[in-house]
Amino acid sequence: MTADGIVGEFLALKSETDADLLAMQCGDFYEFFAEDAEFVGDELDLKVSEKSSHGSTYPMAGVPVDDLTPYLKALVERGYRVAVADQYETSDGHAREITRVVTPGTLLETTDPTAQFLAAVVAVDDRYGLAFVDVTTGAFRVTSTEAAATARAELHRFDPAEVLPGPTLREDDADADLLSGVREASVTDHDPAAFAPGRAERRLRDHFGDAALESVGLDDRAAVAAAGAALAYVSETGVGVLEALTRLQAYDPGDHLNLDATTQRNLELVETMHGDREGSLLATVDHTVTSAGRRRLEEWVTRPRRDRGVIDCRLDGVAALVEATLARDRVREVLGDAYDLERLAARATSGSADADDLLSVRDTLAVLPALADAVTDSRLSDSPLPEVVDRPDAEAAATLRAALDDALVEDPPGTVTEGGLFRRGYDDDLDDLLDRYEEAREWLDGLADREKARTDITHLQVDRNKTDGYYIQVGNSETDAVPDDYREIKTLKNSKRYTTDELAEHERELFRLEDARGDLEYDLFRDLRDRVAAHADCLQDVGRTLATVDALASLATHAAGNDWCRPEVVEPGPLVVEAGRHPVVERTTEFVPNDLELDEERGFLLVTGPNMSGKSTYMRQAALIVLLAQAGSFVPARSATVGVVDGIYTRVGALDELAGGRSTFMVEMAELSNILHSATEESLVVLDEVGRGTATYDGISIAWATTEYVHNELGCKCLFATHYHELTALADHLPRVENVHVAVAGDDDGDEDITFLRTVEEGASNRSYGVHVADLAGVPSPVVDRSREVLDRLREDRAIEARGTETGSGAETGETTQAVFDLSAGEFGSESTDGGGGGDALDPETEAVLSELEATSVAETSPVDLMSRVREWQERLDDGG
Secondary structure: OOOHHHHHHHHHHHHOOOOOOOEEEEEOEEEHHHHHHHHHHHHHHOOEEEEEOOOOOEEEEEEHHHHHHHHHHHHHHOOOOEEEEEEEOOOOOOEEEEEEEOOOOOOOOOOOOOOOEEEEEEEEEOOOEEEEEEEHHHHHHHEEEEEEEEHHHHHHHHHOEEEEEOHHHHHOHHHHHHHHHOOOOEEEEOOOOOOOHHHHHHHHHHOOOOOOOHHHHOOOOHHHHHHHHHHHHHHOOOOOOOHHOOEEEEEEHHEOOOEEEEHHHOOOOOOOOOOOOOOOHHHHHHOOOHHHHHHHHHHHOOOOOOOHHHHHHHHHHHHHHHHHHHHHHHHHHHHHOOHHHHHHHHHHHOOOHHHHHHHHHHHHHHHHHHHHHHHHOOOOOOOOHHHHHOOHHHHHHHHHHHHHHHHHHHOOOOOOOOOEEOOOOOHHHHHHHHHHHHHHHHHHHHHHHHHHHHHOOEEEEEEEEOOEEEEEEEHHHHHHHOOOOOOOEOOOOEEEEOOOOHHHHHHHHHHHHHHHHHHHHHHHHHHHHHHHHHHHHHHHHHHHHHHHHHHHHHHHHHHOOOOOOOOOEOOOEEEEEEEEEEOOOOOHHHHOEEEEEEEOOOOOOEEEEOOOHHHHHHHHHHHHHHHHHHHOHHHHHHHHEEEOOEEEEEOOOOOOOHHHHHHHHHHHHHHHHHHHHHHHOOEEEEOOOOOOOOOOOHHHHHHHHHHHHHHHHHOOEEEOOOOHHHHHHHHHHOOOOOEEEEEEOOOOOOOOOOOHHHHHHHHOOOOOOOOHHHHOOOOOHHHHHHHHHHHHHOOOOOOOOOOOOOHHHHHHHHOOEEEEEEEEOOOEEEEEEEOOOOOOOHHHHHHHHHHHHHHHOOOOOHHHHHHHHHHHHHHHHHOOO
């Protein structure tokens, strides 16, 4: 085919797919042409050639067939969809067709140990259906929910590499907001018909069996629609792992701790606020020795359980491993020999596993009995570990391991088509071929010595290359002595190459045997790989077992090395922590432990104290201790009693979203709204400086009303840090509210030379220490000094004269404008002075507002009504001023 023909074929195939790029096999290379070549040249730093043919010039870039995988991986991990067209032989020569489309959610060739989920989400019958498929492990999880917030949280929790939104989710702005919970995901438009519940159900039954949906309790149309669409997408991309998707798992989000996307981000579970893995909770407690173990640990950290039985079982396993140091070390040593069996099973079922992969399967299956021996240690025998290790079918695993051991050589070649894969004795036909092959090789290996003896030529050798095949090479000094049956095939500078009829005949026989051996071994290998694939369920069971033990050992290793304690988990119950610490911060600083008590009588703590004193850390550590306990982990404390909660909700900071039209305050209020609508009596709520993003009066009003609503309506456990000292008075009126503060030393006489003790004590803080913090932050001395002067005058209830030049009528008459803050009334105002008296009289509107304020009962006024009145009073005062 001409070059123009190749480019024409490339462009024709490219028009058949909606992929971003096409890699087309041309012999031993995958080639990119035209714009695709220029693109991959820039993205992957590939050399781009200019090829001319029949007067046309076009760019071309290529990679060897065996080297395509890393380039595919690099492109797909950057969010591009790549179609692959493979070449196959025909009676007329060869042809090409697109065999698969590799996308971020269907990339098999990943080396990233984290889970790689493809997600489908759809709205049906006022419910959201969600399906999460990891083609690298065969995981397939499905759920549904009525709450958009829950759907958003699940998307954030699974962190999919690619998302397939249902048809309405791209059209309805309210539903489209679901995708805001997805980080760095590739959103792909998928055939809307694939989300039709009826069509989706038929596809699921065809793949998993007629009774599959009933057996897993999947009777929700939204969930079925999402699962069917995900399955269709995997099939249509040609990824080849449908056989690995053997286990459809329906789950209830309510089985796990409710963690919305904001809370997952605020608590820095898997990455910090800056997007770094290091410094996150997961990175801190991760001491796993396998990729699958790390994935399991991440699942536990991001999806803690609410089932006390599951929690206690994990805690029992961790506790046993904490106590049995030598046994724990042995368990981790054994696990260190394990490969990622879940992903190896998927590679086997997809037909992409090579001989090294199958040897890795064999070696990992050998870990199971070794692990069983390790957990029979007397100090582990009464723990859940033996039962966990006993779950897979050990007999089936041992049989498969023995079959692989009998079949494959220890150091197989890099490809599965050239032979040399199997041991002697594995197959009789192969053994017969090998016998004849070795006879042919022996004849060729001895040819040089025989010819030297026959011809008396000393400079004679027999060798082989791809161009000439087998040949006899004779040095130029002795070419006159070659016999008549030598036929010259090539002349070199110092020698000549020859062949003979007998050599050619043996060469043809050897090549025929090599081809036959390669074909037979390839057939045998595919049969062996299919046998491994048929045991995918067993392999995944073993893989999950190894991952579970690895995750438990990781938690035990961290607990033992950092003096963590086993929490007493109760349901329901209080949150009582003695000498609690922040699990991440304690690793980088000398940490001051603090106690915490939240129960039925003391369920709401107002936390006051200076900036930078540790209020946020104190509240976050409380949330993380609860989360770790419900994940089944020990916790950073001297002792802890943790009542199971149904969710953790946090509002601890907001980033401006001006590009999206949302200010810091709007984000803050949206997050607060989600908490007040989602939290229940069984939740833990953490609020940090609610209301600070707006004017002082509005902020105090919102914080006040929020406190009342959480206390009176939700009745949940709550930690609320605030700089609004007015709120501390609520402890005198709301029975479950208590004040605590972060202590400061050197404050007895108003001394600004203070020290933050980072110790939480009972009662409210008496000052905010903002000026001192400004000084610590390096604010210029003139500003700090002036701030202290203003603060002193405010404390003395004196008028502050604003510095600067006034313009307008006041400046013309020599009047000065003074900002006045009346500490007793808590109001800002202004007054004009011209040297005369009489400036203290209140105008009628102000007197009316004060009368209404005095007559208002905070306890009997709803938060919404109270906020509305405050706004009205402020507007009236502003108009009057």
